[in-house]
Amino acid sequence: MSEEATNDSPMGPHGPSAAEAREEMLKAYPKKTQRKRGKQMLVNEEPGTPAEIGANSRTVPGIITQRGCSYAGCKGVVIGPIYDVLHITHGPIGCGWYSWLSRRNMNKIRKPGETNFLQYSMSTDMQEDHIVFGGEKQLEAAIQEAYDEFKPKAISVYATCPVGLIGDDIHSVCRKMKEKLGINIFGFSCEGYKGVSQSAGHHIANNGVFKHMIGVDDTPVEHKYKINILGEYNIGGDAWEIDRVFALCGIKIIGTLSGGVSYDDITNCHMADLNVVMCHRSINYMAEMMEEKFGIPWFKVNFIGLEGTKKSLRKIAQYFGEKELIDRVEEVIAAEMAEVRPVVEDVKTRTTGKTAALFVGGSRAHHYQDLFEDMGMKVIAAGYEFAHRDDYEGRDVLPNIKIDADSRNIEELTVTPDETRFDAEKPVKKKSLEESGFEFSDYEGMMRQMAKDTLVIDDISHYEMEKLIELYKPDVIGSGIKDKYIVEKMGVPCKQLHSYDYGGPYAGFKGAINFFKDIDRMTSNKIWKLATPPWRNTGEATAEKAEAVTA
């Protein structure tokens, strides 16, 4: 396996083969951990038929992980961004504080008189007494107070670790207060210890949104092409860029779940003709449940990257099948690309052949590969923080995924077709399209897109990340804030793909331009050359410098 790595090597110009790197990383662990991590760390030997990965398994205690908890996935990611629902965290102060505007899911109020509740972090701030005697009364008072002061349309309550343990029944408090106040009030049992990562929280959130919000408002939406975008959280304004492109195409987005979205959008979004899914991991449950209840079909899209955006727009146009829409989409693509092309052509002169590694999220480590490919860069290693096997290997493995104890604890809703609102025409249309080769309910997964003999690492630990840098020195790593500074300490620029380092949007066409410029700037920066002071420069370093200048 130890053939000399060259520029054509799937792992870039430096370092050993992926298999050797894998062995090297596993070496440090005790036997048991080695076995477990071994399953989460693969060489992508057959991209066409991906090997089985040990994703969505428990984090080994003591391994410093990127993963968060169920509460973070539920409140922090999926429901937190709904700006006109008032969110109350039931628990001691930490969780409410840490999830207070710490994700960059952007929002604007739509009309005068509305309040953007995201600027508030409400917590019942449980004290020892509540832990001993129960906190239901405190929660009830908090809901009443919030109602008195803000009169919101809806209040959403999130349970943190101790709540489940002391047996507070947040759901009965919510029901009681809903009845009393006459507004929609619902709770989420998303205690941090549930599941193995924030992914459990996504599922819990999907269930709650589906039960308490979807289908509440049947007001018809008059538009020829109506869709929802599921799993787009408007980080750095991504959803707004997607909105812009869709408006140009003449497609109506009823609800974007749940970025830049209002409560009203969500309660009315079952009026759509089609659901398209961005982040498969966090919201595939919703897509499935809406199809079962209302007949709305779904397919996977990706608006991160030029090729992905074009492909996704065309597929949506084809779904509706009207020539005017298909033509309009082509016109929009042509006009937008005219703007993007000179940028990408310029940037590519500097970025082609450079390497990247991506360890982030449950879909981003896949989506962003498109953007790097657009720039002629090579992704040598990638992995998710909290995804499941289907996000790596594709949805065709779903029937073979063993349900473990942690997943079984998360409620699986039984959904049946709605007696009056199930649209029987939609499945018929879906079937006829499928016959002509159109794919629905699809996701091919990350590994199929990755090059042969690259590294796939699930839930990467700090230690493994450091090894990776030591061995390969990628030109850029896409990750999150918890890794950013350790990566940069080691002389590699790190792009935060959760928060975008205060930049963005990166979606759609204008977003791609932002991304190309940011990555170009990061991979061309010279700051680390100053790390070694001139009086310490050895002959070797000078040679390296000379090489860098000629390169």
Next chain:
Amino acid sequence: MSCNCKQGNPDIMTADGDSPEAALPAAATRNACKLCSPLGAAMVFKGIRGCLPFLHGSQGCATYIRRYMISHFREPVDIASSSFSEDDAIFGGEKNFTAGVENVIRQYQPEMIGVGTTCLSETIGDNMLGMIKKYQDSHAGKGPPLVHVSTPSYTGTHSDGYYAAIKAVVQHFAKPLRVTMPRLVNVLPAMMSCEDLRYLREVCAMYELDATILPDYSTTLEGGSWEMYHRISPGGVTINDIEEMGAATATLEIGHTQANNKDSAGHWMEKERGVRLDSVGWPIGIRLSDEFFAAMSLIANRPMPDQIALDRGRLVDAYIDAHKYVAGKKVAIYGEPDLVIGLASFLSEIGMRPVICATGAKVKGWRELVTAEIQGGCNDVETIHGADHAKISERARELKPDLLVGSSKGYPLARELKIPLMRIGFPIHDRFGGQRILSVGYRGALELFDMVVNALMESKQENSETGYSYL
């Protein structure tokens, strides 16, 4: 929480010792002015060389605390977790604890593991000391020391977690020693910036003292680029030095709340290890710095070094030059208790009126503590403890301060009131350099003074019709 809020809010005291009439929400905390206690403990552990913080609970706690500390310090912050699952929450976390500790030791080879608890492990009542002992017994006492501090998020704030961890570390390591080294001093700082800690060391050196500063995260949380990979960020006070704290000539414990706290680490050192305690407030401004340097002179048996005296002169000179821009201006201060007291002292001494002095912590005798340090009377000073930003905002709308002083979390209020925010404390995540703000001593006061004056001048310029540039 008792709800006698109809008679006014019990957590707010006006000048006459009354609670204001208007009832403020008390059941929910809106926009908290405090963080949870494990965060404070993690800060302390980060200030010990080779120490890896370890939180016993859900991994979310470690992750959230890491991301918050990182966004302030912009440095790597590793905190391990025992990653509880639902089963562990029911049956206890011992298995995870043991596995976690083993993995941490193998991967990071720490010199110490600082074990904090979370509301999860505290609620189920995991016996940490028992678990640690069992682990160590089964390893024949080998491996790094495990130091435990109890930090449930449902009691106290990050400040409490911080001070509790200092005490836990001192109790664990400081040996009873018969010798006294006259040039050795222990410094137990409040939750200060990295720059403050560096300056404290410099000051000690100027007094020809060898300082054991616990914690010292000045390098671990603000270091340079690495030429080689470090498992644990370099820097921090060594365990060896902590062990020898009993030989110091004195302990300088910083923070008004600790002076009053008979259970503080400094008090413990005095009682149990016979090291004299000198308690000082967070030395912000001239008077508190005078007290601080007087204590230093006493400990060191040296007069004030010329350099420091010169700093003092420059500070007074600056006060004289700029007093017309600050005198009579109203300021609202919020943050950790000891920081707020120090700032109130400083801001009142330059002629500003600290109309709101708020902390998220519940502090016994808060009003007395704060007002004792305020110059120029306290009739117009409102002191709030157990505050959240909703309460602070409510009062600020009425009292109309000209300046806000505190963490980044005051920004929405500053924007609403169209007044400047001078950022200090934790966290600062919407500006750079929070970890480099110097507040301690005359030099720190000078830096803060310039920040205050310039913030006010800038806002005056921006809101002026003419916008003169020569002021």
